[in-house]
Amino acid sequence: MRDRAPARTSDRVYDELVSAIRDLRLVPGASLSETDLAERLHVSRTPVREAIARLVDAGLVRVVPQVGTRVGLISGRDVEEARFVRESLEVAAFEVVCARPVRDVAVLRELLDRQEHSYRTENYDAFFAADEALHSEIFTLSGYPRAWQAVQRMKLQLDRLRRLALPDAAAMRELIDEHTKIVDALEAGDLPAGRSLISRHARRALDLGPSLRAQYPDYFTD
Amino acid sequence: MRDRAPARTSDRVYDELVSAIRDLRLVPGASLSETDLAERLHVSRTPVREAIARLVDAGLVRVVPQVGTRVGLISGRDVEEARFVRESLEVAAFEVVCARPVRDVAVLRELLDRQEHSYRTENYDAFFAADEALHSEIFTLSGYPRAWQAVQRMKLQLDRLRRLALPDAAAMRELIDEHTKIVDALEAGDLPAGRSLISRHARRALDLGPSLRAQYPDYFTD
DNA sequence: GTCCGAAAGCTTGTATGCAAGTATCCAGCC
């Protein structure tokens, strides 16, 4: 019973839909039809249904039997809770790393460089990939890599919000600067500074909520 | 498009399997056959498959294509990470509540009484239901009720561990006492005390890991 | 007795057909 996993159509559909929703190619509130999706992806309804069942669990889509399934709206409450979870766990991971006698942040520095480079070359996808990797790496360093997965699940709501505001060069510049300060604080083992920085960092995406909400009222709920 | 949700077979199967795995009626490593489950629950394979897809996402079962699906083993790493997530978020919620000028812990006291009563009458199901409700209520008080759902997802691993050790009157007595102290600290707004108490409380289940692992080696991995 | 091989019986993955319910649209009526 090896655990080699051949490409399952169901997984492919799931990944496809997650990235589509995350990147707003499927906007909040958009109608999804199982049959439509099936023939568009050249598969049957079965794998599509299984993918959708998982998406419902993730809180990304809402399905009403015999009526239809829609991409879930961006919930102000969910976004705020995601912020809470992310901030709390990142601070906790930061604290764990700080408690270590030696802290090797070389990997983080490398990711900072990569993000800086992506910023200069205006490669937004790479920029956010580096962003993800950096936050993920903090959890890896803390010894709790799977906690980041728990964060990611809830963070999808935040990602959509952030995607709505793309791309803002000034904001990206600030993100890099904040990351740099966080890594500095981590290397120095300065917990209070890290706590403050992470808190501000996590709330940044929230700040642009109200204006975006006014601009795209149909995308929001709560 | 009302959001009334009639009972879906798929959901029923999912709930059934989750509680079965959690209560160890389906032990770690047990083989699950879709066809077998289907006819045992008097449904077809379709809803069973959708339920299993969600269980895989929750990390409770592992399916190898064309080979079989088994109840996931209890992973020492997953348990430790669940402890980290739970402790971190509970402390964070505790901190949020502490920051409030007034803290009404009447609901918590009521839950303590209920747990005490369940303990005296040896009603274990009610005991753990009160336990769940108490922890959940702390998150509700903090204003982040959905964060508890994130905890619960990971906590399923811990629940199985706890279930293996059931029932230990002395341990239950200690659980109640710790809960009481936590509520006391919350009412007093004593964050350091709460942090210490919650930390100890969250690690309690972990303490019995090694002995259980020696007793049921087939149930564990990592 | 041992080893090799083929076939049968499992498993999950996917596609399709049918059922039940809802929204929509259009025709007929007032």
Next chain:
DNA sequence: GGCTGGATACTTGCATACAAGCTTTCGGAC
């Protein structure tokens, strides 16, 4: 013109049939 009613087309939920692959077992050869 406005409204009502029914048929139609859509939706998802479930069951079944088929496909592909792995494991095991049983029979035969050595």
